Amino acid sequence: MILELISGEATLPEGSLGTLLRIGLWFSVLILATGLLQNLLYTFQLFTAYRALRRRRVLSGNLSAWWNFAETTVPISILMPAYNEQAGIVESVRSMLSLHYPNFEVIVINDGSTDDTLTALQEAYGLEPVERAYPEAVPHAEIRGLYANPDYPRLLVVDKENGGKADSLNAGINLSRMPLFCSVDADSLLENDSLLRAVQPFMDDPDRVVAVGGTIRVVNDCRVRRGRILEMGLPRSWLARFQINEYLRAFLMARLAWSEWGAMMLISGAFGIFRRNVAIEVGGYSHGTVGEDMEIIVKIHRLQGEKDRDYAIRFVPDPVSWTEVPERLGTLARQRRRWQRGGLETFFKHRVMFMRPRYGISGTVGYTNMLISDVAGPLLELLGYFLIPLFYATGLLDLEFFLAYLGMVFAYGVFLSVGALVLEELELRRYPEPGDLARLTLSAALEHFGYRQINNFWRMLGWWDYLRRKQGWGEMRRKGFAESQD
Incomplete structure (x- = not known):
C-alpha cells in the first residue's frame, strides 16, 4: 500500500487524519532512504577495511627485528586519568610500565577519587611526595600533590x-x-608492543600525522596476570559478547575505513596517541563535555582546516588495548547515554564545519555521517517504531511487505556483524577456539533481537540528557582484573 501511495496509484483520506498520514508517509520514506544509505556505507566500509587489513604492515611475533625501528621512535607520555579505579588501577599501571618501548613515561592522574585509588598506588609502588615544575599550557583543576619513587623512574602519580x-x-x-x-x-x-604498533603512522608520515587511534578489545573473562593477557577468553555474559561484536564493527570495520578515507571523527579515549603541541594548540581537552575523546578530534580537524594544513589522523587495526566492558544493564545504559550526549555536544558545538569544503572530507562526509548516525539516527529509528504500528492499524502497511523488509534489515545487520568477525578471523585471529567463534557468530545474530532496540532507547535518553544539559558521568561499576588472575 505504501508503494502505491508514493507512486500516486492510491489516495489518502481527507482531513486531519489524511494530513497526519501524509506526514508519516514522508517520514517513512526518509527513514527507508536513511537506512539504505547507511547500509550502503557499511558495505563500503567492510570492503575498504578488508583491503586495508590485507596490505597493513605487521609486527613480527619476534620483536628483535623491530628494535632498530624502535630506537628511532618518538618518546611518549602515557596519560591515565583515574576516578575511583581502586579495583584495577595497580594492574593497569603494571601493564603500562612493562611496555616494550625505549622511551616513555606513565602519568596517572587521580581525579579526586573518593575510594582508595591513590592509597593503592602508594602502597604498590612505594610512592612519596615530589616536586616537579610544569607549564600551565592548558587549564585544569588544582593539583594537590605529585608522587613518585626512584625505583620506578617512569611513573608519576598526580x-x-x-x-x-x-x-x-x-x-x-x-x-x-x-x-x-x-x-x-x-x-x-595494553599489549607489550602496543606503542610500537600505534606509533607506526607517526614514523611513516612524520610531517602529516597528528593523531593515531588504536583498536580496543574486550578483556572480560580473559586470564590476566601482572598486567598481561595470558589467555583469550570469551565472556560468560551475553551482554559482554554483544559488545564484542559492536567493538569489532566499530573498530575493525568502521574506523579503519574512515581512516582510509581521511575522515575519522573519533579516537577512543581508551587508547589514542596525539602530538602534544597540536593538542595544546587546540586548547587541550574541553571542559563541560562528556565526549572529550570525540571533541578533541573534531577540534583538530577544525583547526587544521582553518589553517589550511595538510594533515592526517590514522587508525591502527592490530589489537593494542584491552578494556573491561559493562556486564550490568544499568552500567551499560549510563555509558551509552553518556556516549550519545557527548556526540551531540560535539556535533552542535562545531556545527560550523557541517558541509563546509574548507574542512575537507571531515566537514563534508565525516560531519554528514555524524548527522545521520549520531544525531538523527536514534530519532528516526524511534519514529519508525511508532509509524509501523500506525500504518498497520490504518491498513496502509501490508503485513507481507513489513515482514519482508524486517527480515532484510535483520539479515543485513547479521551479515555486517559476521563480516567484521570474518575480518578478525582472517587477519588477526585473536579468537582461536572454534567454539568461541561459533558463540560470537550466534551473538552477532541475537543482538539484533532486543539488544539493538534497547540501545536505541538508551540513546534517546542520551538525547534527553543533552536537552536538559545534564553534567557528569554517573557511576561505572567494574570488577577489575584481579578476579581473572591465577
Whole structure:
C-alpha cells in the first residue's frame, strides 16, 4: 500500500487524519532512504577495511627485528586519568610500565577519587611526595600533590581536585615531557608492543600525522596476570559478547575505513596517541563535555582546516588495548547515554564545519555521517517504531511487505556483524577456539533481537540528557582484573 501511495496509484483520506498520514508517509520514506544509505556505507566500509587489513604492515611475533625501528621512535607520555579505579588501577599501571618501548613515561592522574585509588598506588609502588615544575599550557583543576619513587623512574602519580576526565587529561598534558602523549583509560591493559604498533603512522608520515587511534578489545573473562593477557577468553555474559561484536564493527570495520578515507571523527579515549603541541594548540581537552575523546578530534580537524594544513589522523587495526566492558544493564545504559550526549555536544558545538569544503572530507562526509548516525539516527529509528504500528492499524502497511523488509534489515545487520568477525578471523585471529567463534557468530545474530532496540532507547535518553544539559558521568561499576588472575 505504501508503494502505491508514493507512486500516486492510491489516495489518502481527507482531513486531519489524511494530513497526519501524509506526514508519516514522508517520514517513512526518509527513514527507508536513511537506512539504505547507511547500509550502503557499511558495505563500503567492510570492503575498504578488508583491503586495508590485507596490505597493513605487521609486527613480527619476534620483536628483535623491530628494535632498530624502535630506537628511532618518538618518546611518549602515557596519560591515565583515574576516578575511583581502586579495583584495577595497580594492574593497569603494571601493564603500562612493562611496555616494550625505549622511551616513555606513565602519568596517572587521580581525579579526586573518593575510594582508595591513590592509597593503592602508594602502597604498590612505594610512592612519596615530589616536586616537579610544569607549564600551565592548558587549564585544569588544582593539583594537590605529585608522587613518585626512584625505583620506578617512569611513573608519576598526580593527585588533583575532581574536575572530570577532560580536566585530568589536561593536567597530564601540562606535566608530560614528551612530544607525543597517549591517552588510556584506567580500566585498560595494553599489549607489550602496543606503542610500537600505534606509533607506526607517526614514523611513516612524520610531517602529516597528528593523531593515531588504536583498536580496543574486550578483556572480560580473559586470564590476566601482572598486567598481561595470558589467555583469550570469551565472556560468560551475553551482554559482554554483544559488545564484542559492536567493538569489532566499530573498530575493525568502521574506523579503519574512515581512516582510509581521511575522515575519522573519533579516537577512543581508551587508547589514542596525539602530538602534544597540536593538542595544546587546540586548547587541550574541553571542559563541560562528556565526549572529550570525540571533541578533541573534531577540534583538530577544525583547526587544521582553518589553517589550511595538510594533515592526517590514522587508525591502527592490530589489537593494542584491552578494556573491561559493562556486564550490568544499568552500567551499560549510563555509558551509552553518556556516549550519545557527548556526540551531540560535539556535533552542535562545531556545527560550523557541517558541509563546509574548507574542512575537507571531515566537514563534508565525516560531519554528514555524524548527522545521520549520531544525531538523527536514534530519532528516526524511534519514529519508525511508532509509524509501523500506525500504518498497520490504518491498513496502509501490508503485513507481507513489513515482514519482508524486517527480515532484510535483520539479515543485513547479521551479515555486517559476521563480516567484521570474518575480518578478525582472517587477519588477526585473536579468537582461536572454534567454539568461541561459533558463540560470537550466534551473538552477532541475537543482538539484533532486543539488544539493538534497547540501545536505541538508551540513546534517546542520551538525547534527553543533552536537552536538559545534564553534567557528569554517573557511576561505572567494574570488577577489575584481579578476579581473572591465577
